[in-house]
Amino acid sequence: EAGVAQSPRYKIIEKRQSVAFWCNPISGHATLYWYQQILGQGPKLLIQFQNNGVVDDSQLPKDRFSAERLKGVDSTLKIQPAKLEDSAVYLCASSRDGVAGNTIYFGEGSWLTVV
Amino acid sequence: AQKVTQAQTEISVVEKEDVTLDCVYETRDTTYYLFWYKQPPSGELVFLIRRNSFDEQNEISGRYSWNFQKSTSSFNFTITASQVVDSAVYFCALFISSGSARQLTFGSGTQLTVLP
Numbered sequence: 001e002a003g004v005a006q007s008p009r010y011k012i013i014e015k016r017q018s019v020a021f022w023c024n025p026i027s028g029h030a031t032l033y034w035y036q037q038i039l040g041q042g043p044k045l046l047i048q049f050q051n052n053g054v055v056d057d058s059q060l061p062k063d064r065f066s067a068e069r070l071k072g073v074d075s076t077l078k079i080q081p082a083k084l085e086d087s088a089v090y091l092c093a094s095s096r097d098g099v100a101g102n103t104i105y106f107g108e109g110s111w112l113t114v115v
Numbered sequence: 116a117q118k119v120t121q122a123q124t125e126i127s128v129v130e131k132e133d134v135t136l137d138c139v140y141e142t143r144d145t146t147y148y149l150f151w152y153k154q155p156p157s158g159e160l161v162f163l164i165r166r167n168s169f170d171e172q173n174e175i176s177g178r179y180s181w182n183f184q185k186s187t188s189s190f191n192f193t194i195t196a197s198q199v200v201d202s203a204v205y206f207c208a209l210f211i212s213s214g215s216a217r218q219l220t221f222g223s224g225t226q227l228t229v230l231p
Contacts, residue, residue, distance in 0.1 A: 033218070042119075042206055042221030043160070056218065089158055104210075104219055106152070106160035 002026065004107035006092050012113045018080035021110040025073070025094030031055075033104065034067055034077050035091040043091055049075065050097070082114045117142040119209050121222035128197050129230050136192045136225045138207030144168075148210040149183065149190045150219065155203045166190065197229045 005024040013019050025032050030051050035043035046065065047057040052072040060067070064083070069075040079086055089109040095102040118141040128134045140149065151163040164174065166183050174181045178195045194201055204224045211218070 040223075042208075042223050043219075044221075045218045048218060091158075091160065093160075103150075103162050103165055105162060108157060108159040111158065 004092055004094055004105055006090075006107040006110050008110060009108065010111045010113075012115060013082055015084055015114050016081040018078065019082060019112060020079075021077045021090050021092075021112075023075045023077070023092030023107065025075075025092070026105055028096065029094035029105075030072070030097045031095045031102075032069055032075050033093040033095075034075070035093060035106075037089040037091055037109070039088070046077070046090075079112075082112075084114050087112055087114045117144070117147075117209050117211055117220045119207050119220055119222035121205075121207055121225050123225045124223070125226045125228070127228045127230060130199060131196050133193060133195050134197050134227065134229075136194075136205050136207075136227065138190045138192065138222060140188050140190065140207070140209045142209060142211060144211050150208040150210065151181070151190075151192050152206045152208060153203045154206060154224070160206070163192075194227075197227075199229050199231050202227060202229045 007022050011019055032049045034046045036046050037043040046060045047067045048055045049069045052069050065079055067077045089111050091106050091109045093104045093106045095104045120139045123137055147168045149166045152160040153163055154160050164181055171183050180193045182191045204226050206224045207222045208219045
């Protein structure tokens with residue numbers, strides 16, 4: 001079974017530029033998450049989708065971050081304009097559904113450096 | 116609010132030694148799940164184990180074992196006869212089952228280095 005796919009793996013941009021990350025979850029998984037992991041810290045949830053609807057985006061900096069999951073499968077996370085403090089790994093994850101106890105599987109992450 | 120504390124920031128051991136990674140959690144919910152993930156240098160978070168709040172039975176899987184104690188709100192992870200390939204950052208995480216937004220709350224991780 002294929003895992004969670006993410007691209008690009010690495011991205012370097014200048015501050016105030018924009019960047020987009022793509023995620024393809026495990027087939028059949030209804031719930032998709034985007035996490036931000038700053039170096040030396042644990043991952044922090046940015047947004048959670050159930051199919052193509054947003055369940056929780058309370059920690060998403062909406063002035064610069066946006067995410068969508070139009071057809072309930074793939075998702076895109078965009079940052080515009082980027083700030084230096086956005087340098088982090090952006091992890092996409094999925095689970096069969098949002099029910100507690102279902103294992104959440106993570107992709108390898110997209111490493112962003114803002115200079 | 117829920118919280119996960121991994122007090123050990125970094126641990127170094129010599130190969131074949133046993134090592135225990137500590138995890139303490141806080142939650143007011145009575146139903147919750149605890150997870151351990153391994154993050155090698157490649158960056159992917161690899162799922163290791165899931166335990167629900169009603170099951171305090173300890174678990175052993177090969178060289179890995181987990182000790183869950185609700186009385187002390189701890190979910191510790193032991194690697195027996197450590198190997199160099201065990202070197203990674205290990206995260207403990209808490210999943211709350213109440214409310215509309217169910218999510219994993221991670222600890223800050225423990226960097227384990229196993230020296231040859």
